Amino acid sequence: MALQLRHWLPLPLLLVVLVAAASHGAPSGGDSYDASLCAPDRCGNVSVGYPFYFPNKAAVLLGNSSSYCGYPGFAVLCEDGKAAMEFGGEKYYVSNIDYNDFTVSLVDPEVQEDGSCPIADHNVTLPQTSWMYYPNTTVDYLVFFLNCSFGSGIGRPTNISPIGCDIFGGGLSFVLPRRDVPAGDWWRACQQVVEVPVLKYVLPADPQNDPDWRNRGFGRALRAGFQLAWERKNSACDQCEQSKGQCGYNQEGEFVGCLCSDRRVQAHNCTSA
Ligand SMILES: *[C@@H]1O[C@H](CO)[C@@H](O)[C@H](O)[C@H]1NC(C)=O
Numbered sequence: 143m144a145l146q147l148r149h150w151l152p153l154p155l156l157l158v159v160l161v162a163a164a165s166h167g168a169p170s171g172g173d174s175y176d177a178s179l180c181a182p183d184r185c186g187n188v189s190v191g192y193p194f195y196f197p198n199k200a201a202v203l204l205g206n207s208s209s210y211c212g213y214p215g216f217a218v219l220c221e222d223g224k225a226a227m228e229f230g231g232e233k234y235y236v237s238n239i240d241y242n243d244f245t246v247s248l249v250d251p252e253v254q255e256d257g258s259c260p261i262a263d264h265n266v267t268l269p270q271t272s273w274m275y276y277p278n279t280t281v282d283y284l285v286f287f288l289n290c291s292f293g294s295g296i297g298r299p300t301n302i303s304p305i306g307c308d309i310f311g312g313g314l315s316f317v318l319p320r321r322d323v324p325a326g327d328w329w330r331a332c333q334q335v336v337e338v339p340v341l342k343y344v345l346p347a348d349p350q351n352d353p354d355w356r357n358r359g360f361g362r363a364l365r366a367g368f369q370l371a372w373e374r375k376n377s378a379c380d381q382c383e384q385s386k387g388q389c390g391y392n393q394e395g396e397f398v399g400c401l402c403s404d405r406r407v408q409a410h411n412c413t414s415a
């Protein structure tokens with residue numbers, strides 16, 4: 143970051159900036175930290191900033207090694223210009239982060255290809271301790287029933303139609319919004335049941351009577367991805383942010399300090415005398 147500044151600031155202005163930075167605020171204890179730690183950055187077309195962070199931006203904060211400026215579990219990887227997050231052992235592309243709405247938009251890379259039969263083959267699983275959740279204003283759920291063989295005591299519900307593309311060579315597969323799943327244990331006829339979040343607005347009113355939906359529509363729904371919302375779940379971090387600081391955490395997910403605009407790390411907040 144400092145190197146980048148040098149490239150475009152004329153020398154006199156650079157000196158002013160450095161002097162201002164050095165004299166800004168009265169340092170009141172606490173270690174200093176490198177400004178780049180909390181500075182937002184881009185990955186491809188996605189702006190990644192607090193409380194998200196790149197895992198390679200780590201520092202020693204109040205003696206805690208490999209600490210970062212952001213929330214636990216909010217690491218964003220940047221690979222080949224694509225931002226991604228990992229949870230439940232799976233990787234998801236980040237298409238947008240909305241810092242005013244506290245939402246992040248994600249897409250499963252495995253359903254990105256066009257044309258094929260884009261079924262979901264794994265559940266999206268958030269860690270139990272995650273500070274992220276599915277916002278019920280924008281997210282609904284699709285359930286895939288894959289490779290079902292009816293007969294031998296298990297009847298097929300009459301009011302559902304199979305999806306139009308065949309991936310399993312024989313067995314029928316179904317995709318239903320969660321609200322439309324017929325009651326009963328008929329799904330035991332299926333090899334796999336997978337539930338994935340999707341955006342509400344991509345679901346038609348009556349998907350079962352919409353042949354386009356059963357053939358391609360659900361693929362578009364998967365490719366549109368889903369959203370997660372986030373919230374802070376830590377009173378130590380509340381206190382820090384209320385004083386306009388940003389929270390630092392260590393690799394164990396423990397709050398280690400409050401990163402203040404005077405480039406000092408304080409134990410609790412930025413208002414301490
Ligand atoms: C690390 O952070 C913890 C708070 O989570 C703090 O108690 C501890 O003193 C810090 N320093 C080291 C060296 O662990």
Ligand SMILES: *[C@@H]1O[C@H](CO)[C@@H](O)[C@H](O)[C@H]1NC(C)=O
Binds near residue numbers: 188237239
């Ligand atoms: C970034 O590009 C991807 C792929 O073209 C697109 O889906 C996404 O919406 C873009 N995100 C932003 C924030 O423009």
Ligand SMILES: *[C@@H]1O[C@H](CO)[C@@H](O)[C@H](O)[C@H]1NC(C)=O
Binds near residue numbers: 278279
């Ligand atoms: C969404 O969740 C909130 C609680 O988190 C609840 O009050 C609200 O009724 C829910 N809305 C819908 C549409 O389910």
Ligand SMILES: *[C@@H]1O[C@H](CO)[C@@H](O)[C@H](O)[C@H]1NC(C)=O
Binds near residue numbers: 289291310311313333
């Ligand atoms: C589909 O299910 C049948 C058994 O009902 C199984 O023999 C077959 O291997 C399955 N196909 C795939 C691709 O998993």
Ligand SMILES: *[C@@H]1O[C@H](CO)[C@@H](O)[C@H](O)[C@H]1NC(C)=O
Binds near residue numbers: 265335336337
């Ligand atoms: C995926 O979710 C569905 C629906 O909640 C559940 O029945 C199934 O057991 C889950 N599969 C795995 C592998 O967790």
Ligand SMILES: *[C@@H]1O[C@H](CO)[C@@H](O)[C@H](O)[C@H]1NC(C)=O
Binds near residue numbers: 385410414
């Ligand atoms: C800020 O931290 C100091 C201790 O460093 C504490 O005395 C004070 O009450 C805290 N202020 C707020 C607003 O939490």
